[in-house]
Amino acid sequence: DGGITQSPKYLFRKEGQNVTLSCEQNLNHDAMYWYRQDPGQGLRLIYYSQIVNDFQKGDIAEGYSVSREKKESFPLTVTSAQKNPTAFYLCASSVPPDTQYFGPGTRLTVL
């Protein structure tokens, strides 16, 4: 059963805490992406990776970090430097330039 999964579905962060969002795909896609979605603002690209052990900053990378040690996995860490992290986070994968396949999302809330 191929697809892209994200965990957890809901995540709560305290002030000054780092948290990591998981994204896994078994579609054998080379490229993976992280987006942030805020109400009324559409999707904004945080980081993307075209190949294992390589990744690039998107439009809003400040306060976030990623790694791509395996083709199947692209975890996103929201650091304490991200001052407004409350949002819906979406992970996607693709074989560029074909369409991207999205995970179900993680909703992060700052307490």
Added chain:
Amino acid sequence: KQEVTQIPAALSVPEGENLVLNCSFTDSAIYNLQWFRQDPGKGLTSLLLIQSSQREQTSGRLNASLDKSSGRSTLYIAASQPGDSATYLCARLGAYNTDKLIFGTGTRLQVFP
């Protein structure tokens, strides 16, 4: 700056109506134009992808058209149903940078019985 705009932001219609959702983009140098559906609190599902060389794509009751010269794409939904209620997003993949999709802000559609 590359921008993608969607109008209207929200739409509420009775069941059975034919609908047109609009997407406009400022840079006509595109590789493809994609339409996605998003249900509340969920991820995105790809609906239609139109390559730069194509004028339209159809899937069931959905038809998407592309006019690069005017920087516009439309999504036509025939005979709308309550199950069509969702947010519809268009996204542009640039001809000179196929790394990044640029998304519009979406049209939130509600179809009531």
